[in-house]
Each structure stands twice: as C-alpha cells, then as structure tokens.
Amino acid sequence: MSSYWxxxxxxxVPYVPGEQPKDQRYIKLNTNENPYPPSPKAIKAIQEAANADLRLxxxxTCEDLRVVLADYYGLSKEHIFVGNGSDEILAFAFPAFFSASKPILFPDITYTFYPVYAKLYGLPYETIATDDSFNIDPAMYRIPNGGIVIPNPNAPTARYMLTDYLREILDANREQVVIVDEAYIDFGGESVVPFVKDYPNLLVVQTLSKSRSLAGLRVGMALGHPDLIEGLNRIKNSFNSYTLDRLALAGAVASIEDRVYFEETNRKVIATRERSCEAVRQIGFEVIESKANFLFMTHPSQSAKEIFATLKDRGILVRYFDKPRIExxxxxxxxxxxxxxxxxAALREIAS
Amino acid sequence: MSSYWxxxxxxxVPYVPGEQPKDQRYIKLNTNENPYPPSPKAIKAIQEAANADLRLxxxxTCEDLRVVLADYYGLSKEHIFVGNGSDEILAFAFPAFFSASKPILFPDITYTFYPVYAKLYGLPYETIATDDSFNIDPAMYRIPNGGIVIPNPNAPTARYMLTDYLREILDANREQVVIVDEAYIDFGGESVVPFVKDYPNLLVVQTLSKSRSLAGLRVGMALGHPDLIEGLNRIKNSFNSYTLDRLALAGAVASIEDRVYFEETNRKVIATRERSCEAVRQIGFEVIESKANFLFMTHPSQSAKEIFATLKDRGILVRYFDKPRIExxxxxxxxxxxxxxxxxAALREIAS
Known part of the structure; x- marks a missing residue:
C-alpha cells in the first residue's frame, strides 16, 4: 500500500498465474501448457524474423496474420483481431463492450481472470451458478445483463457445452455482446466460429497458447462482426499500438499455416487425455468428461489439497484452487x- | 459506431501511429526508428530462444531481465518494471497513479498518446503551455494536480531539459507521481534515473525501441521506488500476466548486456544528427537543438505540409502533424x- 497509488x-485483487517454478525440474501439469513443441515451421519462421528489421x-494492424487467420476460419480479415494472448484481448473486450450500468454475467466457477478484468474497469458482474456437475444452464442467462462471458470448454472444470446451448444464449441476448472464450476448443470441442456470420453480438476468443504450443509467444485472436473488431481496435489504439512483436507475428503465421502438425499434436493430446482419464478413474477419482487439455478430478474421500502437496513433493506440479465448491x-x-x-503411478500410491 | 460499443x-479518439507503408520502399524517417540493426548478440539470443520451450x-515476473537492468542502472530488481514497450507501461501507469479527482499535467506540445491514455481511463488532464521555443517552464508545474508527465527530451519537439529543472518539478510535487518519459534520453541527454533513490514519487520510463534498435521487439522499462513498481504490477496483473514473450525477454537481456554495441550505435546516430542539423540549417530551416534521434524543423517561408507531401512523392517519409502550434x-x-x-539533397531542391 502506497500513498502514490x-x-x-x-x-x-490481481490475478495469480500458476507457478512457474525455477528451483527444480518438475513434471509440470499446472498451467495447461502443451507437452509438445510448437510447429518446427513456426520456430524456423521466428529464427528468420530475428534479423536487422527488428529495428523497425x-x-x-497485424495484417499478414489476420489474412492467414481469415483464410483458416473462412472469414474476412475484418472479422479478426489479434492480441498479446487471449488475456489481453479479454482485457480490451471488457471495456470495449461492457458498461457500468448493467452487470456482466459469467459462471460462478470459471476462469478467475474475468472478475479481475471487471474490477479493473469498475464494471459490475453477477456470477451464474453452475449445477452440481458444473454444467452451465443457458436458461439462467435470460436475466437482465450488460454482456456475457462463457468459456467453452470451461476452465478449470473442463466442462464442455454443445453449441446449441450457446446459440440459445446468443438468441436470448441479441442486444448485448456475448464473448465465447474458446481457449481450449481445439481439443475435441465444436467451435462457434461458424455462428459469427449470423450473430453480430458474438465475439469468439481463441489462443495459440494451448493447442498450438505457443504459450511463450503470447498470441491470441478474436473473431466477430467487423463492428466488434473495430471496437476492440479503438481500445487497443488507446492503449498500445504495437502489442504483437515481429517475432510473434512471424511465428503465429507459420503456426496457423501448418495444419498437419497442429492436427497431429491435438490427436496425441486427446489420446493421452482419454487414457489418463480412464487410469485415474480406476484409482477411484471422479473425473469430469474433458474436451480440454486438462482433467478436473476429485476423490470421494481424499483431500485434494493434500494430494496436491504430496505430488509437489514428488516433483509433480498440478493446480489446486482453495476456493468454495472446487476445494x-x-x-x-x-x-x-x-x-x-x-x-x-504417483497418484495410485498417494490415494490408495 | 455500433450499438454494441x-x-x-x-x-x-485513438492514437494514430506513424505510417508503416507496405506499397514501396521508402527512406523511412517518420517513426524515430534507429537506422542501425540491433546488437548481433540480441539477434543471436532470440534465435536461440526460438526453441521447444516456446510451448511454456x-x-x-521477467526476473532475468529485471536483474540485468538493475545491474545496468545501479538499482535493485525491485526498482524495475518491464512491459510491452514504454507505451504499455504508460498505459499501466496512468490508472496506477492518477485519479479522477485532480488533473494530470503535461506539456501542450508533447507525445500525443498522453491525452489518449487519460481519456481511456476517464482521467482529467490540463496541458501546460510551452514557450515559443517549446521550452518547458518548471515553475508552471506548481498548480494543484494529480500527477505529472514530462518527456525529456520532449517529442516531437526534441527539446531537452536540464535535470535540475526536473528536480524542481519533483520537489514541488512530492505528493504526486511525476513520470519522466525518457524514450529518447540515450542520444545525449542526462537521465534522472540517479534521482530514483531520492524521490519516491519519480517514475522514469525508458524503451529499447529507439537507442537499442528494437522497436520490433516491444520492450520498455520503468524505474522507480518499489512501491511504484508494485502499483504497476497490480494493474498489469489485473490485465495480462504475461506481457513479454520469451523471445522479447531473451533479446532484451542480450541487448542490455552489450554495452559496447549500444554506445557505438548511439555515437553514430548523434554524429549524423549533428551533421544533418547543420546541413538543414544551411538550407534555411530553423532546427531545435536536439538531444533525441530526430530533428524538429521549420522553414520561415515554406509550407511544412507541402514539403512533407513532396518528400513522400520522392520516396522519403517524414512526420507531419497537422496541429495548432506545430503545423x-x-x-x-x-x-x-x-x-x-x-x-x-531532396530538401535543398524542394525548399530553395
């Protein structure tokens, strides 16, 4: 606390990112990073972009990247905004589309950065309860609101929602912007990007951090009606004109263009997820069916907090949230x- | 305009960056980029950081970079904040330290992003007139205010202020934060970084974009009392936890460590500036004495707007601001x- 603040x-109450330990080499399963490296073509593109032009x-406008993304998604470049990770895009979207007059709605159990953004901009919000299995009920998003944020799949629950339910939310809220945060959509879920042309109130946010193994490059994208994209640009250009550096732009273009590598990596992550899910269920854990690159799991009798600590002692880092409903x-x-x-193997020893 | 905004x-009214033309190869003298490439060590460090770890x-906390900067400036890492260019740091500093209750003060002729930040956060500001030669008078910064931003050297005027004058402003405003924006300080000016230990209200902002030839990498730094740094971190961590990617961090560390290259490049830019200043004065231009990597110049009888357009037709891009006092x-x-x-040579033809 300082008198100058x-x-x-x-x-x-700032967001607290997952640990990035420096003290030892962990099996790091705590920040939903991809275990596979990025496309070799992305790495090569970055190395080539590391040249004298960095002086410029x-x-x-990130035009080259937006053109490649437009081609990938079957949209035009006017439908596309890119930013320094999807976090930055969300940080622009909140003030771009939400106001102090009506609350923003999002699920009670979700990405903990949403309320942080709201507080940063002095925007009111209401959380909508998920059910006992953390399902999101579209009917509960019919109350008066100034905008909605729905992650699909949700984090940290991994709970996935069929796009028909999202359509229901979009239909019931045509006057407000509905942000669908698809950070984890590439691991088996169906995207609502095809809805962009039908819903001028839909902003879809995705990232290269997870399915494209580029958490270290900081690139995210938003897809929506050109009016929404222009709104994001107005905020961005009142904040920082150049949010993506030359290396991130070059690497992102090459990554998006390498569809074969992307699909192969995702297939491997999904196969490992299904195997792992089955294995931890056999140990006695309840696991929410996941369409993400993580599992959300609980044991009927053992303390999650203690398992977390014991795993960490054994050099395995997972994420534990000491919060109501998910503790x-x-x-x-x-x-x-x-x-x-x-x-x-460690879990089997600890939890049996 | 959209009903969703x-x-x-x-x-x-967003900031408009200088043109980044794609249509042809210009002699590009419009965005204060450095004509020399970044340190070869920075390029090598980036190429090496373009590896499988980009998945992470x-x-x-950008600790490695902050440690290197602390060593460079003779401060501790707790005195140092780094961000995605000095623009992002300023975008964090305005809400971190300024409030709606009292106006922010900055010169009438200065970096046009300052009023844009103020509007983004709903912060009132007052501009303080510079004199006919664009000098900043410290005595005019004694009126009630909620914080001050002074660029030194100023942009676009290039006008440099002795640090004693800045001390006068700091002394007269001990209750508020005074930001000294030193984006151009390395081209011959004296920095107020040594004042950081004496003034808990001083935040110095610098960048790697100009003197380190890394505009394309997006790295800036702020130096100040640890309480001010913590304030910046609170805003940053309510906005985006990871604003600098792995490549920017690696390149910035190597750049700061290569002092020899840095000093050599700056010497060259300064020598060229002095030569150029003399040459344009001989053509009949009035040029403000510059401690920056640009010249601010006017001709007693010729239209700057027309010269700008004619230069552009000839493939030479400079910056023209169609604004009162500097038109x-x-x-x-x-x-x-x-x-x-x-x-x-082009100017000689056009202006004579």
Missing amino acids: SELTASL YPDP RYLRVSIGTDDEMDAFV | SELTASL YPDP RYLRVSIGTDDEMDAFV
Whole structure:
C-alpha cells in the first residue's frame, strides 16, 4: 500500500498465474501448457524474423496474420483481431463492450481472470451458478445483463457445452455482446466460429497458447462482426499500438499455416487425455468428461489439497484452487504419455 | 459506431501511429526508428530462444531481465518494471497513479498518446503551455494536480531539459507521481534515473525501441521506488500476466548486456544528427537543438505540409502533424548518413 497509488490500484485483487517454478525440474501439469513443441515451421519462421528489421516497428494492424487467420476460419480479415494472448484481448473486450450500468454475467466457477478484468474497469458482474456437475444452464442467462462471458470448454472444470446451448444464449441476448472464450476448443470441442456470420453480438476468443504450443509467444485472436473488431481496435489504439512483436507475428503465421502438425499434436493430446482419464478413474477419482487439455478430478474421500502437496513433493506440479465448491478438485494438464504415467503411478500410491 | 460499443469505446479518439507503408520502399524517417540493426548478440539470443520451450509460458515476473537492468542502472530488481514497450507501461501507469479527482499535467506540445491514455481511463488532464521555443517552464508545474508527465527530451519537439529543472518539478510535487518519459534520453541527454533513490514519487520510463534498435521487439522499462513498481504490477496483473514473450525477454537481456554495441550505435546516430542539423540549417530551416534521434524543423517561408507531401512523392517519409502550434514543423528521424544525405539533397531542391 502506497500513498502514490490510485484508489483503483489499492482496491485491486490481481490475478495469480500458476507457478512457474525455477528451483527444480518438475513434471509440470499446472498451467495447461502443451507437452509438445510448437510447429518446427513456426520456430524456423521466428529464427528468420530475428534479423536487422527488428529495428523497425511491427505492423500495428497485424495484417499478414489476420489474412492467414481469415483464410483458416473462412472469414474476412475484418472479422479478426489479434492480441498479446487471449488475456489481453479479454482485457480490451471488457471495456470495449461492457458498461457500468448493467452487470456482466459469467459462471460462478470459471476462469478467475474475468472478475479481475471487471474490477479493473469498475464494471459490475453477477456470477451464474453452475449445477452440481458444473454444467452451465443457458436458461439462467435470460436475466437482465450488460454482456456475457462463457468459456467453452470451461476452465478449470473442463466442462464442455454443445453449441446449441450457446446459440440459445446468443438468441436470448441479441442486444448485448456475448464473448465465447474458446481457449481450449481445439481439443475435441465444436467451435462457434461458424455462428459469427449470423450473430453480430458474438465475439469468439481463441489462443495459440494451448493447442498450438505457443504459450511463450503470447498470441491470441478474436473473431466477430467487423463492428466488434473495430471496437476492440479503438481500445487497443488507446492503449498500445504495437502489442504483437515481429517475432510473434512471424511465428503465429507459420503456426496457423501448418495444419498437419497442429492436427497431429491435438490427436496425441486427446489420446493421452482419454487414457489418463480412464487410469485415474480406476484409482477411484471422479473425473469430469474433458474436451480440454486438462482433467478436473476429485476423490470421494481424499483431500485434494493434500494430494496436491504430496505430488509437489514428488516433483509433480498440478493446480489446486482453495476456493468454495472446487476445494476438493485438482486440475491436471495433459502431459506426454510418460509424464501422465508418472503422474498416475504417483497418484495410485498417494490415494490408495 | 455500433450499438454494441460501450459509451467509452464510442467516445475514444485513438492514437494514430506513424505510417508503416507496405506499397514501396521508402527512406523511412517518420517513426524515430534507429537506422542501425540491433546488437548481433540480441539477434543471436532470440534465435536461440526460438526453441521447444516456446510451448511454456514466459516468466511473468521477467526476473532475468529485471536483474540485468538493475545491474545496468545501479538499482535493485525491485526498482524495475518491464512491459510491452514504454507505451504499455504508460498505459499501466496512468490508472496506477492518477485519479479522477485532480488533473494530470503535461506539456501542450508533447507525445500525443498522453491525452489518449487519460481519456481511456476517464482521467482529467490540463496541458501546460510551452514557450515559443517549446521550452518547458518548471515553475508552471506548481498548480494543484494529480500527477505529472514530462518527456525529456520532449517529442516531437526534441527539446531537452536540464535535470535540475526536473528536480524542481519533483520537489514541488512530492505528493504526486511525476513520470519522466525518457524514450529518447540515450542520444545525449542526462537521465534522472540517479534521482530514483531520492524521490519516491519519480517514475522514469525508458524503451529499447529507439537507442537499442528494437522497436520490433516491444520492450520498455520503468524505474522507480518499489512501491511504484508494485502499483504497476497490480494493474498489469489485473490485465495480462504475461506481457513479454520469451523471445522479447531473451533479446532484451542480450541487448542490455552489450554495452559496447549500444554506445557505438548511439555515437553514430548523434554524429549524423549533428551533421544533418547543420546541413538543414544551411538550407534555411530553423532546427531545435536536439538531444533525441530526430530533428524538429521549420522553414520561415515554406509550407511544412507541402514539403512533407513532396518528400513522400520522392520516396522519403517524414512526420507531419497537422496541429495548432506545430503545423509549420516537420519531425525527421535520424537515418544513416546516406539516408540523411538523400533527405538533405531532396530538401535543398524542394525548399530553395
């Protein structure tokens, strides 16, 4: 606390990212990173972009990347916004589309950055209860609101929602912007990107951090009606004209273009997820069916907090949230088959 | 305009960055980029960091870079914040330290992003008139205010202020944060970084975009009392935990460590600036004495707007601001000797 801070600064409760330990080499299953490296073509493109042109500003409109994404999604570049990770895009979207007059709605159990953004901009919000199995009920999103954020699949629950339910939410809220946060959509879910042309109130947010193994490059994208994209650009250009550096732009283009590598990596992550899910269920854990690159799991009699601590002692890092409703759960990112075998073996010893 | 925009979005007048033309190869003297490439060590470090670890998030605390910067400036890492360019740091600093209750003060002629930040966060501001030669008078910064932003050297005027004057402003405003924006300080000015230990209200902002030839990498830094740094971190961690990617972190560390290259490049830019300044004065331009990597110049009888357009037709891009008080001026970034010779030759033809 400092007398130089604004009231806002003093009032904030910032987001806490997952541990990035430096002290030892963990089996790192705590921040939903992809266990496989990015496309070799992306790495090569970055190495080539590391040249004398770094003295020049990057393209502030990120046009090349937007053109490649437009082609990939079957949209036009006017439908596409890119940012420094999907977190930055969400940080622009909240003030771009939401106001102090009506609350933003999002699920009670979800990405914990949503309420942080709301507080940063002084925007009211209401959380909508998920059911006992963490399902989102579209009918509950019919109350008056100033905008909606729905992650699909949800995090940390991994709960996936059929796109028909999202259509129901979009239909019931045509006057407000509905953000569908699809950070984890590539691991088996169906995207609502095809809805973009029908719903001018839909903004879909995705990222290269998970399914494209580029958490370290900081690139996310938003897809929506050109009016929404222009709204995002107005905020961005009041904040920082050049949010993506030349290396991120080059790497992202090459990554999106390498569809074969992308599909192969996702297939491997999904196969390992299904294997791991089956294995931890056999140990006695309840696991929510996942369409993401992580599992959300609980044991009927054992403490999640203690399992988390014991795993950490054994060099396996998973994520534990000491929060109401989910304090009995662990979130475990999908690693390689070897990493998951080590995790399952440790869990078997700890939990039996 | 869209019904989905917030009132804020509709009210914004975003910043307009200098042209990044794609249509042809210009002699590009319009965005104050450095004509020399970044340190070869920075390029090598980036190429080496383009590896499988890009699948992992970067260090959200940017510790390695902060340690290197602390060593460079003779401070501790707790005095240092890094961000996605100095623009992002300023975008965090405005809400971190300024409030709606009292106006922010900055010069009337200055970086046009300052009022944009203020509007983004709904913060009132007052501009303080510079004199006819664009000098900043410290005595005018004694009126009630909620914080001050002073660029030194100023942009686009290039006008440099002795640090004693900045001390006067700091002394007169001990209750508020004074941001000194030193984006151009390395081209011959004296930094106020040594004041950081004496003034808990001082935040110095610098960048790797200009003197380190890394505009394309997006790295800036702020130096100040640990309480101010913590304030910046509270805003940042309510916005985006990972603003610097792994490549930017690696490149920035190597760049800061290569002092020899840095000093050599700056010497060259300064020598070219002095030569160019003399040459354009001989043509009949009035040029403000510059401690930056650009010249701010006016001709007693010729239209700056027309010269700008004619230069552009000839493939030479400079910056023209069609704004009161400076509509007779051109801002010209310092290029290589060859580029400046071409610029001076063209100017001689146009303006005589």
